[in-house]
């Protein structure tokens with residue numbers, strides 16, 4: 001199994017605060033991976049480290065075995081669309097496609113033009129006058145024209161309406177299926193991600209909470225509902241990820257290590273959104289409450 005992106009105890013600090021800490025994970029080739037977490041979790045920081053825009057303060061990140069900060073030779077293999085889809089606003093889409101050809105050794109202008117024509121993007125209008133969604137499509141077309149082996153997208157659909165989001169994801173999936181590109185995209189839209197991603201990385205408060213193949217993660221978690229349960233082990237449960245209680249009843253999101261056969265529990269399957277939200281529920285707000293001087 002080829003590993004495209006590998007982070008080992010990776011950390012980045014701004015002043016005294018860690019934006020990313022002890023981040024260890026790997027992304028196998030051919031995956032379409034979701035990078036999720038609340039605002040300020042460290043998603044953009046991880047992507048910027050992966051593309052060599054930031055230098056790690058601890059540990060290492062390697063893309064195809066190379067440090068992107070120390071070895072710019074790996075950068076032609078990476079396509080990156082930053083959060084605000086920065087483009088030269090006075091240039092037209094046609095000019096940007098042409099410019100890309102002058103700036104990149106490997107450049108598929110035909111692919112970019114075909115995509116943009118298919119999407120009805122006007123070629124001769126300055127991109128600053130296109131809609132947010134159209135600009136996102138131009139940025140994606142330019143990134144794909146690079147024929148990258150790894151494509152990093154920082155909240156690519158944030159400015160799109162639901163229909164445009166669906167079209168964006170469909171066209172992205174079509175392109176990467178053809179080219180076998182590995183994709184890592186950050187987003188807050190969990191329901192959308194479930195449709196397009198087969199690998200998941202959850203960040204919270206600068207730390208990795210969960211990494212793995214989506215189907216494996218879903219298969220390894222269950223919701224249990226039963227009489228109030230405050231403590232003690234449950235057969236088949238490796239970890240209680242999140243618990244909520246009423247006076248008489250407990251609802252648990254658990255990671256299993258076998259079948260849960262105790263008949264006092266009603267066992268339900270969970271979706272990706274349930275799993276992610278359970279891992280994000282704890283811990284994030286403690287520091288914030290302290291800093292604001294209000295009770296948690």
Ligand SMILES: Nc1ncnc2c1ncn2[C@@H]1O[C@H](COP(=O)(O)OP(=O)(O)OP(=O)(O)O)[C@@H](O)[C@H]1O
Nearest residue numbers: 014018019020037038039040041042043044045046
């Ligand atoms: N240039 C910077 N200077 C100081 N702190 C920064 C800087 N960039 C990011 N941070 C801090 O690092 C932390 C992680 O930020 P980052 O942008 O990686 O989060 P994110 O998960 O991408 O958030 P969002 O979902 O809001 O885009 C935050 O606490 C942020 O305030």
